[in-house]
Amino acid sequence: MYMCIKSSILFSIVIVGISAETIDYDYETAKNLTSDYCYIKSYNEAPAIVKKCTHIVVTGFEVPAGKTLELNLLQHSVLLFEGTLTFGVAHWAGPFIYITGQNIQVIGGTNHLIHGGGEKYWDGLGGSGVKKPERVFFMNAQVATVKNINIKNCPLFCVSVLGHDLTFSGINIDNTDGFANGLARNTDGITFAQCKNVVLENSKIINQDDGVNILGGCSNVYVRNVHCWGSHGLSVTSGMATTAAKNDVYNVTFEDCSNGGSFVGIHVKTTQPCLGPGSFKQITYKNIQISEVTRSAIEIQQDYPKNDGNSANTMKIIGVDLINVTGSVKTTSARKVRINCGSGSCSNFKWSNVKITGSTTADSCNYHPSGYSC
Template sequence: MEYFVKFHVCHLFLLLSTLYVSAFADSSCTLTGNSIDNLENIKSSCKNIIVDDLLVPAGLTLDFTGISDVNIEFRGNTSFEFKIWKGPLILISGNNVNVSGAEDSVIDGNGPKWWDTLGDKGITKPRLFKLRYLTNANVTNLSFLNSPRHCFAIHNCTNITINNVVINDKSGDTQGGKNTDGFNVKGSENVYITNVHVFNQDDCLAVRSGNNIHFSNGHCYKGHGLSIGSIGNRTNNVVQNVYISNSQLVESDIGVRIKTVWNCTGLVTGIHYDNITLIGIKKYGIIFHGNYGKLPSPNAPLTDGIPIKDITLNNIQGTVVTAGTNIYVNIAEGVGSDWDWRNVNITGGEKKRSCHGIPKDSNAFCA
């Protein structure tokens, strides 16, 4: 009888221990308050991480690197103390990661603490949210406020889906925001961005390099438009197979844009803009320019080292303010090829410019 009791007590202990370890491994862990000292322990022990009303100390990154099979949920207000440094404020890498935001949650970059009207030329400012070397990830229902600099960076990532994201840097219009790019893609493949709202002072989307990039149902306010580039002066200067569709730009400086850097090499190919609406664009409805960078446009030399080929524009409609230009192409002769523009109708701009480099066998035009 004594043996029987001892056996079952030991068996019960082992069973409870197993259940405890299993429950701990699958449990939710919460980061809150004004410290991230416990972050490494949470990363190593939890598959469901909740960031709830967290204030990240100055000069520290909310660092979710090297994680796999993890869910991260932002709740309440996530904010950051001020320090002059390059950041990023949040960094995520790994494999099989889901990132989401609870209803009414906000990731507040506290941009006014850094904004100085000078952007990249002023004090050093951190990126707000960066995905780097991340594969197989879903990012949904996030709301960003007041990015110090670029908001959402996607660098060297594969198989990324982003849905229902708001970037609100509207305060930067009056408080000195600059270079507050919305989505910045570099060296990434199979990226899908959909159902997003961006109010900022720079590109709504900037694809600097990568392959098979999709952007759809975007709503861009103010800013510098839906851009390919700038291309040049980086390790990877190839952009291919980009699909931008069913999107609207309101009161942006620029609508549709391809920008390559003078005296550089690279490739832009397989770019598709489809069903884009422009409303009250201030400077250029459509602009392709091959001298982006240090030298002043439009009189600077044009790069002949970055072909711009297989460019499709379909159903690009809208208006430019009177002082703006509807369509402007300024690239080196022979750089462009295989352009197909259909149902392109941009009106309102009365500032006409002399265009260069439109492929002679294309239906593209200057206006």
């Protein structure tokens, strides 16, 4: 699923080009840096503490319904999560947590949990049903590390990211409960928009929409050792903005990742209608394992979301490389590959060792990559 993100309240994270000022602590080291941690034990304590403290612990408590836990951190802050954080039920836009800052670290303790309470909202209709808080974890940061964050039962989108020079590591999103009766939908895992110099690594996502989604305006994004289940793809999506600067996506790599039990395995998509110009350049998927896909193991389309073959060519897709992409689809009716490009808008796709089994349905391609016959 694609979504519009307001830059005023985004969550961002990156590793490429991290400033030398940033130090990457584990939880125990961070906890022992000082005995002067300030503890946020209730929602009302947060505003005063973030204004005066640079070493902060968020403990377990309930955030009142319809309220955002805003953590506008001072420079060089270290923020730790401990205990279980929950949120009162209200039908509003969210987000539940909003974090900003420069040169900061956000670290989850071993037994901490951010529980979104999605089971109290899910109705099988996702964004089209009752109003649901759209983001559990929303962050706007420049030069930061975020690690070992546990999130459960997102009502809708889980994590949204905007910013630069950030590292995202050890993120665990568990929306397993949402598979019961198909009630959870549009629970996008981690979404990056208008960001640059990002690494997402060593993470696990169980959800019911895009597992990882790179949106327009992103460049130099590296996703490695991330494993998704139930999602709609390891995705790159754009076309929702009116300018090339906000639609362009450049130099994105997914490496050593897996996606199983999903709707689509690898998903590169521009919208139709496409609101403005732009391009995808240097998109790479390397060492990707796909399993139990129900629609397409690999789908590159410019007719999203209707999937009707009426593709736009306002945006260009230049250079989509697939290297060692293997696995299987769940049913014989699922396709191995679908490529539906606008007239003249796709070029320079180079594929090698792409092997998907389990389908008796022919590939559907109006553009043909080198190294693969479809």
